[in-house]
Amino acid sequence: MAAGAPWFMALFGRDSLLSSYMALSLDQNLALGTLQTLARAQGRKVDPITEEQPGRILHETRFGLDFPLARGGGSVYYGTADATPLFVVVLGELSRWGIAPDAVEALLPHADRALEWVEKYGDRDGDGFVEYQRMTENGLLNQGWKDSYDGVNFADGSLAKPPIALCEVQSYVYAAYVVRSHFAHEAGDLKAVEHWCGRAAALKEAFNERFWLPERGWYAVGLDGDKRPIDALASNMGHCLWTGIADRDKAEQVAERLLSPEMFTGWGVRTLATTMGAYNPMSYHNGSVWPHDNAILATGLMRYGFVEQAQRVATGILDAAETFGGRLPELFCGFDRDEFDAPVPYPTSCSPQAWAAATPVQLMRALLRIDPWMSHGQVWVAPAWPARYGRLSIHNIPLAGRRVDLEVDGASTRITGLPDDVEIVQQPRRPLSPAPNHHDQRSGPDMPSGPGSP
Template identity: 65%
Template sequence: GDRDGDGFVEYQRLNNQGLINQGWKDSWDGINFADGRMAEPPIALCEVQGYVYGAYISRAWMAYDAGDLALARELRERAARLKKQFNEQFWLPDRGYYAIALDRDKRPVDACASNMGHCLWNGIIDADKAPLVAARLMSPEMFSGWGIRTLATDMGAYNPASYHNGSVWPHDNAMIATGLMRYGFVDEAKRVALGLIEAADFTDHRLPELFCGFDRADFPEPVPYPTACSPQAWAATTPVHLLRTLLRYDPHVSMNGMWMDPVLPESWGRVHITNCPIGDGRITIDVTGSHATIEGLPPGMTFHRGTRPPLADLVELAEKLDKTG
């Protein structure tokens, strides 16, 4: 939690047997500065602040749905404060990307890592900074051709065969692809998705937990990480998440709406999905390229061709409508 009241959620182990690092990159050397020095806890990870921001926004909508307008307003204000503070303290203007964390002395941990891609996913990144983040994530130092590395090749701790300092994790990339799509970087999101899907061709169509971060230009297939789990739950969900991202499939049951604006590669041909749950029903989806048809929507639910506004925008709009109505 927020151990020191500075507005950010940190972690620190309570005894010598606990994990030093407690984010998803939980290896002992997974959080480091650009020169390779390890960060000292308590550590506030950039993506964790994004998760908190997303939780505030989601809970605000739940409160609005339940008629608790005061709580909805309070949570939206908390989210806005966190977003402002995050962009002030984590952004590295001279680098054009976000620090992976703040260390025990509140110094930005300045390594260029994949973690900031999760911040695109949950929307905590300011719109004016998003193009720089997207460009950095898709740079040759970060994108291997198969996926986005956990750490850029020009960082001091980079090692393409390490667990969290240069490898490529499918689940990490799936979340980043969704974040890129959220901010309108469609081509970049498609490159990430297609890289992973093509990588799966070399592993019997089952993505492993991770693979090494060697460049696709140097190796004709992804270099396996020796002890990667396969199957692994995170990796198993990645293809489904990538498909949803490329479909831009976004239902919102309490708004009685389902939004979809597919950007599937033409090489995929026709995509047919049956028995897809939504509300109290099941639907059938047929997509070819950017054209989609839906069958079986529950009564009262409307299909919108387009992308749904982010939840943060919907909460703000709902509050404005309540004031004027």
């Protein structure tokens, strides 16, 4: 898929992966095709000009006349820190839906190559965190999803200098480790289970020690080149709820900050709080509202049990969608809802745009709290469907080779079309957790899981 029109009519690794993830409840073949396409272009050699490295997933492909000059002479550019772990996360999530097990298994060596990149090239200094720093002056200065030149900054507005370890990138790496532990568990490879569980546990412990700012009550956006916490209050930390890397005793403060007046506009959560030095509601990454960002935040809030907060974020974005005629743009300005009766458009926003288009689908899934785990013969469902939307019927959801119908009417939930041997678990899925190792062979509905866990 292309990232968006008119500016990004090209394949982007991060965008296509997150868009495919958010569209899973409609079409899992999209995620499968995306993973296969990215696997074919996975890095094989070290090339400082294009920033290619073995195992790395591309940032973007371009075939226009000017792109080779702008990005080092090739049609594929690899300068991003997050697409590679996200590749593994989406592969695990696809496995949960039960589509094409042989095709998913065929992609597992590419996931292993991605994890090799994480540990050999992503972690530049061996401190356990994945950092980025461009390899060429023509490359992107910032290589997370907020990739504008000023997209990563301190609370006082000063720009962070690379190498930079972003909080959301560490959370994706954590999720990737957990995914791999579940693949190993299902293969009966207990040695690999122990390895990946250990990697996940060590990263989670180090992350919560180094990135948490107790005096502020939020996670740092990242660590800069001097390993200083980048202390701005930004939306990045919401992704840490999505993957489960955030300690539960810190999650409540994260939720409070995300829904504070400084962050929440009424139409969605800003990328940067109004109290920060770089805040500008009309900027690209420093105070605007991005629908896909909010879909991830809402999913994370719901997974930690912050139902009311997740509903507020979801309904705010869906209200904004109505004002845009049903087509959410890439982003819109971060003015408060009580200032304007409709979101203020961002003048050069892409529309249509892939992950913005997928956002309402993911918000619906988050509100329904529906999560399949086909390898365990389970579907978790515990709707937190807002009463304002009334009765909901969805027909022909593709799931494990079947077409399933779902109906939600108040407190009543009905799923039809599932195979007889699939259990419906009527409780919310808990946040991400590694697979059980040989010391703990639990499996089934009481075993925590999260995004990407097979």
